[in-house]
Amino acid sequence: MIYTDERLKELAEATDKLYEKTKGQHIRNKNIIFIYCPPKVGSTSLVSSIRIFACDKFTIHHLHDDNPIHFITKKNNITILDIINYNNYIGKNVWVIDIYRTPLERKMSEFFEFINTTHFNTGNEKIKTYSIARITKRFNDIFSHIANEDYYKERYNIPFPESFDFSKKYMMQDIDGVKYIKLRLQDSDMWGRILTNILGCEIKIIREYLTEKKEIGELYKQFKAEYVMPLNYLEDIQKEEQFIYYNDEKERNEYTSKIKTGENHKGFTKEEYEIYKNVSMENSKGTTIIRGHYVDQGCICEICSKKRKNIRNSIHDGMLVEQKIWHNNLINEKNKNRLKIIALIKKKREKNNNFLKNKPNKPKKTLGGNLWISWK
Numbered sequence: 225m226i227y228t229d230e231r232l233k234e235l236a237e238a239t240d241k242l243y244e245k246t247k248g249q250h251i252r253n254k255n256i257i258f259i260y261c262p263p264k265v266g267s268t269s270l271v272s273s274i275r276i277f278a279c280d281k282f283t284i285h286h287l288h289d290d291n292p293i294h295f296i297t298k299k300n301n302i303t304i305l306d307i308i309n310y311n312n313y314i315g316k317n318v319w320v321i322d323i324y325r326t327p328l329e330r331k332m333s334e335f336f337e338f339i340n341t342t343h344f345n346t347g348n349e350k351i352k353t354y355s356i357a358r359i360t361k362r363f364n365d366i367f368s369h370i371a372n373e374d375y376y377k378e379r380y381n382i383p384f385p386e387s388f389d390f391s392k393k394y395m396m397q398d399i400d401g402v403k404y405i406k407l408r409l410q411d412s413d414m415w416g417r418i419l420t421n422i423l424g425c426e427i428k429i430i431r432e433y434l435t436e437k438k439e440i441g442e443l444y445k446q447f448k449a450e451y452v453m454p455l456n457y458l459e460d461i462q463k464e465e466q467f468i469y470y471n472d473e474k475e476r477n478e479y480t481s482k483i484k485t486g487e488n489h490k491g492f493t494k495e496e497y498e499i500y501k502n503v504s505m506e507n508s509k510g511t512t513i514i515r516g517h518y519v520d521q522g523c524i525c526e527i528c529s530k531k532r533k534n535i536r537n538s539i540h541d542g543m544l545v546e547q548k549i550w551h552n553n554l555i556n557e558k559n560k561n562r563l564k565i566i567a568l569i570k571k572k573r574e575k576n577n578n579f580l581k582n583k584p585n586k587p588k589k590t591l592g593g594n595l596w597i598s599w600k
Contacts, residue, residue: 235310238297264333265323266409275520322376325409330371364489369497454489520549
């Protein structure tokens, strides 16, 4: 790729802006991973897993679109692909990871992710009073129009392989020095082994940010248990290009055989969905920006690194990860513990001082005669 001096300067400034929160980590790390994929495909767990086991070796960026790039860099003419190619140009080792998720689960998860801010524009407490029938109708109305994009094929701007490697359970291409990887969420139990081989260091996968654990988790579980897919939607899935490409015949048959089906449903047309989407976005009072949902936020300070080591040891011992590596929380926790220790020391000193103060005087006769002294 050929850059003008002006473009190189612009990309360098944008990259520095993007890396500001890594506190110089990108300068030390020659290894940069971009997890650039759709939402609700398991990417959050992947980010934290790599950070916990290889934060000192890789700088990780997690992106679903160009909006964060535009917001952070204040430049609308720079995209994720520009940043990826520039990092490769300046000599970094670059990996780009996308994830496939089976269609019904991906659609359900994405729908519930934005059910309050977009689809019903009301609080979760109100939504929890809605009937499953009402939620199902809205989901079926927009079913065909959500969670369809294949980033690897449609956004990466690279040659698309003829077939997925079902023996390896992933595919990878090296295009001009950038390694592009496609994983499947259904193989997440194998991600640790796959990424250990690809990245050359131990990676184990943790589970986090499940919709079932969120405020509307019980409603989500009930919806999944009771949902009956319209038969015409199942027929559409069976013909879907991604579904056929990323699942072999046996996997497709096993998947579709488990789906409960019912009467056909006529959802929104493309034009009707565009109107629905525009109105929903205009009326939305909430935000779709999700903050603080990683187990590991990637800070490399001494306190966070120590916590990261403890969590790694817990994972090796087979324990579930319930703790988080959030810098501010760990600093606050350290300060609270320090104040507790100070309070305990102060209390102990006061107790000792009170004991000495209230201890009765005892007369003692000296060996030399009748002189009496008092002591405490």
